[in-house]
Amino acid sequence: MRRILLWAARNPWLRQHVPRWRFVRRAVRRFMPGEEMGDALAAAERYRADRIGAVFTLLGENLTAFDQAEEIARHYQELLGEIAKRGLDAEVSLKLTQLGFDIDPKRTFGLVDDLARRAADMGTWLWIDMEGSAYVDGTVTFYERVRTVHENTGLCIQAYLHRTPADIVRLLPVRPAIRLVKGAYDEPAAIAYRKGPEVDAAYLASAAELLGAVAEGRATRLILGTHDLRLIEQSAGFAEARGLARERIEVQMLYGIRAGEQRRLAAEGFNVRALISYGSYWYPWYVRRLAERPANLVFALRQLLP
Template structure:
């Protein structure tokens, strides 16, 4: 693993940094590259600009994880229900993506599942898909168990899978068979070599292999939805080429890129007629997420350093 990536991932897990870094002006200034603000209103404003200027759809996620009280999990759920209402008021094409540990997975799995059902039902009222984020590898089994349970009742739910995990090929096959939806990412947590590919080349090869399955004939037959969450232009081009060669239309899959990263690529994808969503994160619990975003591409560190210390 790249030494800078290792350092950034270690920082994302440091309790002192998580508790204190968000109050430091130097970090608050730098994070604005990746998120429009901490409030739902900031995310709504950013989504409206993207929709009006470039006709780009969006996905919202409120940052946070591992709540310890039921009241916290209920408050997060209520917040997302309110967010759906605010999205409808502005007539935005915006989905929501949630973390299960933010909905109480660590406390009570059954009640967490009920909260996801509530959000899936609310999303369905707006003709939208609810996505479930994937967290560290110890949560994969519980996340997928809950996902399949909710998918059996609500067809408008998807889940995130990570190409750096060895197990993902098998997990994907099960979701394809069930006619679900997957947003595929490389993976942003610090994982042991016993469960995840340590080399970037292997992670990339896994991503492309999984991508081919996601837009293959078996996936089409079950109504599976394919979403590719990546900023890697080499991988984006390879997916486009494979899709064209196998007769998969541009509206047969979707790309998902993060707010503030490779804006020109986002605009080009939209102009070329590809399905595209930009993921907008907000909330005050942003430090771990921010470190993981930097770790995905260590070259971003120099850019951010210049931003942090520019006058």
């Protein structure tokens, strides 16, 4: 089922048609507050009372021309201004392909450089998502460069990739900030673990390595980007053993997933953020969420009922 859904996420016909179906649009609301920046900002305001911060991401497709990347960068500039204006505890995460990485990586660097500077002026952080395996090498190299200029930047890395432990070693000299996730793409066995227990073991090994680095000041932050409570508990155990205070244990989950657990962890003193996605290009992203938990298909199909 996971493979079929990941295929469906890439299929051009489905990409074009499914977003028009009303029941799908209704189902998608479970995972995103709306298509507009204002919807995402309002959702972040609602999290305040529970001491849960936000990370915003604008959903996007691969681009055909660089001026589309510039438009998206302007959108993020405006978003950073809104975060500061509203006094939100919120950061921003983006995909390099959204900023034209496939078209002109040098100009993408210019856009990210400007955004990271603006984020620093606004007292917040800029994160770089990790995409499919074809982009991993380029993204790690890109982040190494960005990080040497901007302290307030972080990178997502995927525990399922065999190369990840080596990437961690490679990144430590720049004192990275890392968001560790399991990985959302359908990667072949030659380069990635495909079985759940193997991915979990790889996740824990990388989390332990990175939490040790944070405790020793060799990395600035580690975000546990997962809904897997067992991994969070075990990683928190490593962190406490390394003398890290509760508020330095950062957990991020997606908007709408395990909301009760997000509140519980925040109440227990963990540093929790919800990743709020918004925008009109939600189809492939939404289908990847279904692939993570095919039981969500039942929820989507229920929206067919009046």
